Amino acid sequence: MEAQAPQVKPEIERLYEVFAAPRPAVVEFCDHCVDAADIAPFTTVPLRELSAEQVEKYWLKSGTVGDEAFVRYLLPRVLELIAAGELDVDFFWLRMATGTHERGDERKKRAIEEYFEATPRALAALVEEELRNGKGVDERLAEWLRRPEPLAVLEEAALTGPDPDGALSSAHLVLEAHLWSK
Structure with a gap:
């Protein structure tokens, strides 16, 4: 075979x-x-x-x-x-x-956003690096992070998948706090 x-x-x-x-x-x-x-x-x-x-x-x-x-x-x-x-x-x-x-351009931006939506560990690292560490993201990416999809991706990943180092849960909390601060 x-x-x-x-x-x-x-x-x-x-x-x-x-x-x-x-x-x-x-x-x-x-x-x-x-x-x-x-x-x-x-x-x-x-x-x-x-x-x-x-x-x-x-x-x-x-x-x-x-x-x-x-x-x-x-x-x-x-x-x-x-x-x-x-x-x-x-x-x-x-x-x-x-x-x-x-x-x-719009296509490239959306392709990168779709990648982060499909890759929770990468999304968690993005949230930690850009929001917790205050590096700052471009306006479009900051706007995208305020949409419900990224938060839902992190929440589902933290609740349903392995998260031995707590990175998914931590990023979810950081993103949630970011959303409430706006």
Whole structure:
């Protein structure tokens, strides 16, 4: 019997569709700071096949690799790896998503919002980073966080799924307090 490939969530497919861009032929980088071998996969490996390890190398040297177009190209894979639990949701990846959301057109903004609605752990990290830590989100994302969907996503995830570190419950409380403060 042949093994079937894992099913990709529709929200992830939408990210790949909305942010579709050809694989870069060249990725600019500082050759004093970065080994060319660490950059090679970005120009030779299909986006959906980049491993978490390869993407992590970008994170480690992000200030010296690529440009804004490269960030938009890489974003669907980053968010897919986060959803799969292969990358941690940290401030850097969140900044990639929120920065792209802020500068994106309506389709891109909605695709990112749909991703957060479908990925409670990422949504919880967004709420913690942006609301609790006071980083501030762009006006559209702040407006979206005030809608009932994000709160419902966190509430359901906290009540029905594993939450060993309490991140989902904590983010739910932070978002709820944010809604009442407006």
